[in-house]
Amino acid sequence: MNTNMANLTDDIRVVVEEVLKSPDIKALLSGNTPADDAVPEQSGIFPDVDSAVAAATIAQRELIALPLDTRKAIIEAIRRVVLWNNRDLSSQAVAETGMGNLADKQIKNALAANKTPGVEDIEPRVCTDEHGLTLTELAPWGVIGAVTPVTNPIATITCNAIGMIAAGNSVVFNVHPNAKKISCRLVSMFNDAIHMEGGPRNLLCAIGEPTIESANILMKHKGIALLVVTGGPGVVKAAMGSGKKAICAGPGNPPCVVDSTADIVKAGRDIVLGASFDNNVVCICEKEVLAVASIADRLKGEMRKNGAFELTGAQIDAVTKLVIAEPGGADHEGAPNKAYVGKSPIEIARAAGIAVPPETRLLLMEVGREHPLVWTEQLMPVLPLVRMNDVDEAIDFAVVVERGCRHSAMIHSHDIEKLSRMAKVMNCSLFIKNGPCYAGLGQGGAGYTSFTIASPTGEGITRPRSFTRERRCTLVDSFRII
Structure with missing residues (x-):
C-alpha cells in the first residue's frame, strides 16, 4: 500500500470513529431509539438545573478572562448560526410549536441576528475635573437565568x-x-460555534426537559445572579417574587389609533402587515384598531386590498366563540383559546366554517367597545376594529384597553399635537408613529432590536447594558490633562 493510500485509510478511520461517538448512532446500533419528544444529547444541554448552573459558572469565569476580541468573534459566530441556518431553524420552530409562518419567522430571526447590539453597547465612560478622574464600567452579573417563550423561541x-x-x-x-427541541438545538449550535471561536464550552446552557418546576428551581438557585424572563403574567409574577433582581418582559394589548389626517392607504397596508406578522404571535403586534368614524370605511377598504378578510354578522360570532376561551371586559382581562394562538387566518376561518381566499393574511371584524377581543391579547391574526367619534376619544380609549401594561402602541396620524399627546399618555416602552408595529424593533425603522421588552420592570427594549452592573473607580487628583 502506498503512502497516500495509507494516509487516506487513516483519515477514513478517524472519520468513522468520530461518527460512531454520536449518541444517535450508538442508539441505532444498540437497537434503541430515543423517544419522539426527547431532546437528543447536545452540547450545553443538561438534565437538571444544578449541573447546568455549575457548568455555566465555570464558563463565565473563563469568558471574562478572554480578550474582548474573542467575545466579539463569539457574537459574530452566533449571528452566522442563525443567518446560515435560518430556513431550517424556522421550519422546525413552526413544526414543533404549531405557531407562526415560515416567511415571517425568517424575517424575525434575521432581525434578531443582525440588529441585536454587541460589545459596542458596553463601552466605559470617563469623567474628569479638578479633583481627578472617575471611570465607570458596565460589569457582568455572572450567571443569568433566562426563561423564554413558545411564541418567539x-x-x-x-x-x-x-x-x-x-x-x-x-x-x-x-x-x-x-x-x-428547537430551543435546545439552537443553544447547542451556538455552543459549538462559540467553542470554534475559542470561547468556553457551556457558555449557554439549557435544561433538556424544562418544566414549571425547573423554572422555579432556576429562579431560586443561589448560583443565579440575575433573572431575565420573557413570557406571560404567571412566569413574570413568579420571577418578580423570587427575591432576585429580575428583568421581565410581560404581556401587552397594543392598540392602534387611526385618525382623519392619516395616510389611509399606507395605514391600511401597515396595519395588515403588522397585525398578521408571524400570525400575530409577537407581543408588539397590533391587537385592536381604534379608527375615527369618518375614515373607518376607507380604512377597512384599504385593509381588504392588502389581505384582510372582513367578517360580518354570524361570522363574527362564530370566530369569537372559537378563539376566545374566557371573555374579557373592562373589569377583567380575557384569555384566548390556546389551540388557535399563532394559527393562520385560513385555519381559524376553516375551523369556524368560513371559506376565505388563500391569500388572506388577517381576519378583520368591526365590533363594539365591549367585544371580548378588544380586551384580550389574542396572539392570532384576528383583529377587532372599533369605530370612534374622534381622535381624542380614540386615544383615551387606547389607554384603557392597553390596561396599563405600558408595552406597545401605534398611531397613524399627521397631526403633530395628537401624535405627541398619545405618546405621552400611553407611556409605553414601544410607541410607533405611522408604521407597522415591527418598525419599532428596527424592521423598517431606525434602531436596534430585542425580543425581550421589559415593560413590567422598566428596562424597556433590552440590550447588552441591560444585563450589566454599573461599577465606578475614582482616582483622586490625577490624570486630568487640561
Whole structure:
C-alpha cells in the first residue's frame, strides 16, 4: 500500500470513529431509539438545573478572562448560526410549536441576528475635573437565568445570547416545554460555534426537559445572579417574587389609533402587515384598531386590498366563540383559546366554517367597545376594529384597553399635537408613529432590536447594558490633562 493510500485509510478511520461517538448512532446500533419528544444529547444541554448552573459558572469565569476580541468573534459566530441556518431553524420552530409562518419567522430571526447590539453597547465612560478622574464600567452579573417563550423561541434566545454574552455573562435557559427541541438545538449550535471561536464550552446552557418546576428551581438557585424572563403574567409574577433582581418582559394589548389626517392607504397596508406578522404571535403586534368614524370605511377598504378578510354578522360570532376561551371586559382581562394562538387566518376561518381566499393574511371584524377581543391579547391574526367619534376619544380609549401594561402602541396620524399627546399618555416602552408595529424593533425603522421588552420592570427594549452592573473607580487628583 502506498503512502497516500495509507494516509487516506487513516483519515477514513478517524472519520468513522468520530461518527460512531454520536449518541444517535450508538442508539441505532444498540437497537434503541430515543423517544419522539426527547431532546437528543447536545452540547450545553443538561438534565437538571444544578449541573447546568455549575457548568455555566465555570464558563463565565473563563469568558471574562478572554480578550474582548474573542467575545466579539463569539457574537459574530452566533449571528452566522442563525443567518446560515435560518430556513431550517424556522421550519422546525413552526413544526414543533404549531405557531407562526415560515416567511415571517425568517424575517424575525434575521432581525434578531443582525440588529441585536454587541460589545459596542458596553463601552466605559470617563469623567474628569479638578479633583481627578472617575471611570465607570458596565460589569457582568455572572450567571443569568433566562426563561423564554413558545411564541418567539429562536429570536428570543438569539437576542438574549448575544446581549448577555456581550455583557460578559453566561446563561442557563429554561425554555418553553412546547419549544424545547428547537430551543435546545439552537443553544447547542451556538455552543459549538462559540467553542470554534475559542470561547468556553457551556457558555449557554439549557435544561433538556424544562418544566414549571425547573423554572422555579432556576429562579431560586443561589448560583443565579440575575433573572431575565420573557413570557406571560404567571412566569413574570413568579420571577418578580423570587427575591432576585429580575428583568421581565410581560404581556401587552397594543392598540392602534387611526385618525382623519392619516395616510389611509399606507395605514391600511401597515396595519395588515403588522397585525398578521408571524400570525400575530409577537407581543408588539397590533391587537385592536381604534379608527375615527369618518375614515373607518376607507380604512377597512384599504385593509381588504392588502389581505384582510372582513367578517360580518354570524361570522363574527362564530370566530369569537372559537378563539376566545374566557371573555374579557373592562373589569377583567380575557384569555384566548390556546389551540388557535399563532394559527393562520385560513385555519381559524376553516375551523369556524368560513371559506376565505388563500391569500388572506388577517381576519378583520368591526365590533363594539365591549367585544371580548378588544380586551384580550389574542396572539392570532384576528383583529377587532372599533369605530370612534374622534381622535381624542380614540386615544383615551387606547389607554384603557392597553390596561396599563405600558408595552406597545401605534398611531397613524399627521397631526403633530395628537401624535405627541398619545405618546405621552400611553407611556409605553414601544410607541410607533405611522408604521407597522415591527418598525419599532428596527424592521423598517431606525434602531436596534430585542425580543425581550421589559415593560413590567422598566428596562424597556433590552440590550447588552441591560444585563450589566454599573461599577465606578475614582482616582483622586490625577490624570486630568487640561
